[in-house]
Amino acid sequence: MKPKILVVDDEKDILELVSYNLKKEGFETTASANGEDALNLIRRDTFNLIILDLMLPGIQGMELCKILKSSEESSSIPIIMLTAKNEELDKVLGLEIGADDYITKPFSPRELIARVKAVLRRTQEKPAKDRVIKIADLEINTDTYQVKKRGRLIKLSATEFKLLVYLVQRKGRVFNRDMLLNGVWKDESFVEPRTVDVHIRRLRAQIEDDPSAPVYIKTRRGIGYCVDGEL
Amino acid sequence: MKPKILVVDDEKDILELVSYNLKKEGFETTASANGEDALNLIRRDTFNLIILDLMLPGIQGMELCKILKSSEESSSIPIIMLTAKNEELDKVLGLEIGADDYITKPFSPRELIARVKAVLRRTQEKPAKDRVIKIADLEINTDTYQVKKRGRLIKLSATEFKLLVYLVQRKGRVFNRDMLLNGVWKDESFVEPRTVDVHIRRLRAQIEDDPSAPVYIKTRRGIGYCVDGEL
DNA sequence: CAATCTTATGATTAAATCATGAAAATCAGG
DNA sequence: CCTGATTTTCATGATTTAATCATAAGATTG
Numbered sequence: 001m002k003p004k005i006l007v008v009d010d011e012k013d014i015l016e017l018v019s020y021n022l023k024k025e026g027f028e029t030t031a032s033a034n035g036e037d038a039l040n041l042i043r044r045d046t047f048n049l050i051i052l053d054l055m056l057p058g059i060q061g062m063e064l065c066k067i068l069k070s071s072e073e074s075s076s077i078p079i080i081m082l083t084a085k086n087e088e089l090d091k092v093l094g095l096e097i098g099a100d101d102y103i104t105k106p107f108s109p110r111e112l113i114a115r116v117k118a119v120l121r122r123t124q125e126k127p128a129k130d131r132v133i134k135i136a137d138l139e140i141n142t143d144t145y146q147v148k149k150r151g152r153l154i155k156l157s158a159t160e161f162k163l164l165v166y167l168v169q170r171k172g173r174v175f176n177r178d179m180l181l182n183g184v185w186k187d188e189s190f191v192e193p194r195t196v197d198v199h200i201r202r203l204r205a206q207i208e209d210d211p212s213a214p215v216y217i218k219t220r221r222g223i224g225y226c227v228d229g230e231l
Numbered sequence: 232m233k234p235k236i237l238v239v240d241d242e243k244d245i246l247e248l249v250s251y252n253l254k255k256e257g258f259e260t261t262a263s264a265n266g267e268d269a270l271n272l273i274r275r276d277t278f279n280l281i282i283l284d285l286m287l288p289g290i291q292g293m294e295l296c297k298i299l300k301s302s303e304e305s306s307s308i309p310i311i312m313l314t315a316k317n318e319e320l321d322k323v324l325g326l327e328i329g330a331d332d333y334i335t336k337p338f339s340p341r342e343l344i345a346r347v348k349a350v351l352r353r354t355q356e357k358p359a360k361d362r363v364i365k366i367a368d369l370e371i372n373t374d375t376y377q378v379k380k381r382g383r384l385i386k387l388s389a390t391e392f393k394l395l396v397y398l399v400q401r402k403g404r405v406f407n408r409d410m411l412l413n414g415v416w417k418d419e420s421f422v423e424p425r426t427v428d429v430h431i432r433r434l435r436a437q438i439e440d441d442p443s444a445p446v447y448i449k450t451r452r453g454i455g456y457c458v459d460g461e462l
Numbered sequence: 463c464a465a466t467c468t469t470a471t472g473a474t475t476a477a478a479t480c481a482t483g484a485a486a487a488t489c490a491g492g
Numbered sequence: 493c494c495t496g497a498t499t500t501t502c503a504t505g506a507t508t509t510a511a512t513c514a515t516a517a518g519a520t521t522g
Contacts, residue, residue, distance in 0.1 A: 108330070108331045108332045108333075108350075109331070110309070110331045110332075110350070110353055110354070111332075111353070114353055157497085157498060157499080158498085159498080159499070160498095172374065172375045173374040173375055174374070174375060174376045178345075178348055178352075179352070181345070182345075182348075182349050182352065190339065190341040190342045190345045191499090191500070191501095192341075192500070192501065192502095194480095194500090194501075194502085195499080195500055195501070197480070197481070197482090198481095198482090198499080198500075198501085199499085199500095200481095201481065201482070202498095202499095211481095212481085219479095219480070219481090220376060220389075221388070221389065221478095221479065221480070221507090221508065221509070222388060222389025222390065222478085222479070222508090222509075222510095223376055223389050223392075226375070229375060388508090388509060388510080389509085390509080390510070422510090422511070422512095423511070423512065423513095425469095425511090425512080425513085426510075426511050426512070428469065428470070428471090429470090429471085429510080429511075429512085430510085430511095431469095431470090432469095432470065432471070433510095435470095442470095443470090450468090450469065450470090452467095452468060452469075452518095452519065452520085453467090453468070453519095453520090463522105464521105464522100465520100465521090465522090466519100466520085466521085466522105467518100467519080467520070467521090468517105468518085468519070468520090469516105469517080469518075469519085470515100470516080470517065470518085471514100471515085471516070471517085472513105472514095472515090472516095473512105473513090473514090473515105474511100474512080474513080474514100475510105475511080475512070475513090476509105476510080476511070476512080477508105477509085477510070477511080478507105478508085478509070478510075479506105479507085479508075479509080480505105480506085480507075480508085481504100481505090481506080481507095482503100482504085482505085482506095483502105483503090483504090483505105484501105484502090484503090484504105485500105485501085485502080485503100486499105486500080486501070486502090487498105487499080487500070487501085488497100488498080488499070488500080489496105489497085489498070489499085490495100490496095490497080490498090491494105491495090491496090491497100492493100492494090492495085492496105
């Protein structure tokens with residue numbers, strides 16, 4: 001019962017690199033160099049996961065992702081986007097259009113495998129990933145990037161939003177600053193761990209009734225931050 | 232407990248720069264100026280990570296990487312490649328031959344540290360089952376940093392928690408104070424061995440029913456402390 | 463059953479960590 | 493290329509936690 005993974009990329013090197021590493025890990029892979037072929041393959045076969053380059057000729061990766069996510073039969077197939085490092089905006093977009101995760105090029109095989117496994121684990125455990133997360137008085141919409149508190153809209157910056165979603169989706173677990181930088185900031189930047197404090201503060205200032213007695217984001221002194229698992 | 236890192240580079244400056252920064256972050260480093268020495272060191276000692284210059288005289292870095300990755304006993308050691316900026320193609324190659332990440336020269340110390348930590352975190356991530364440790368009436372969750380005793384939550388400080396986890400994960404073994412300082416306090420902190428007593432006491436006060444007749448953490452007079460192997 | 467260890471305890475001091483305000487750097491859109 | 497917004501860094505003060513020390517209590521040994 002090897003999971004079947006479709007890899008879509010126009011660069012032959014990347015295609016091979018990805019396929020090689022996935023096979024080595026025991027996955028079954030199919031390769032496609034463009035979006036049209038990919039669509040046909042998906043119609044004919046069922047895949048457990050699709051790894052998709054954002055920048056494809058013809059049907060753009062983004063377009064393909066949208067098509068797949070909007071169609072009933074394919075919307076449940078998880079998608080990992082591959083993006084070039086400086087397509088910064090696309091990162092957000094990649095998730096907005098429904099991708100389940102993304103990896104920035106160049107990437108290490110280990111990161112690739114780790115993310116593939118993580119996504120497969122997530123999607124196999126929970127049938128559908130919630131687009132709207134509700135926690136206490138908060139309502140977080142990962143489609144529209146909006147956060148509402150008791151119905152009132154809260155405006156968060158991109159980083160604040162990602163940080164909040166990251167913590168909420170993993171509520172209960174405590175993360176130290178390095179872990180958060182790794183998870184939320186990814187490998188794009190090398191930021192001082194202390195910077196996390198500032199974002200936590202800004203987040204609290206906006207979502208907490210009383211930032212000095214936070215309900216959502218707790219400080220675990222000497223360890224890091226977490227969203228209470230009880231919420 | 233300190234991760235051991237082998238740094239291989241023929242440029243003395245780089246070697247020192249890297250070693251210095253790693254040590255400052257609490258890593259233990261060994262330096263090697265060429266591939267042959269590196270191989271010998273790896274055979275004799277076990278490293279948690281290898282930082283490898285792509286361009287080495289003698290055994291090329293790439294070659295060394297391939298050798299290490301193809302051998303059973305060394306293939307699990309993660310490798311970070313150092314590459315000159317314009318060896319663009321080699322980046323991909325570096326990963327193809329099994330490296331786990333790479334850093335382009337010149338690099339900032341911060342980037343170095345961030346990548347080293349990221350790779351170590353990825354490779355040392357414990358499987359999910361080990362994240363909750365159960366011992367007698369205690370339930371220790373290393374994700375949430377929570378300890379429960381017969382279902383009731385116990386609030387431990389960061390040091391207390393680490394000390395408990397350290398002992399429990401090695402139950403049966405007796406540690407003297409210096410060993411505990413080394414293992415739990417990690418970085419080269421200059422702490423009085425007697426300080427351990429105080430932490431043991433505080434830990435007992437919270438997890439033992441009767442701290443004067445401890446069940447979990449036993450005192451081995453003249454030797455040190457241990458968690459009973461029978462639990 | 464002292465004498466002499468070693469460990470436990472309580473109180474005090476020291477240190478590490480976090481929150482905060484503000485400035486500098488960076489980014490995105492016009 | 494400018495402008496406002498966001499992000500990052502830095503410095504400082506508050507707070508919690510940790511480290512130390514003095515002393516009490518408890519073992520061990522001859």
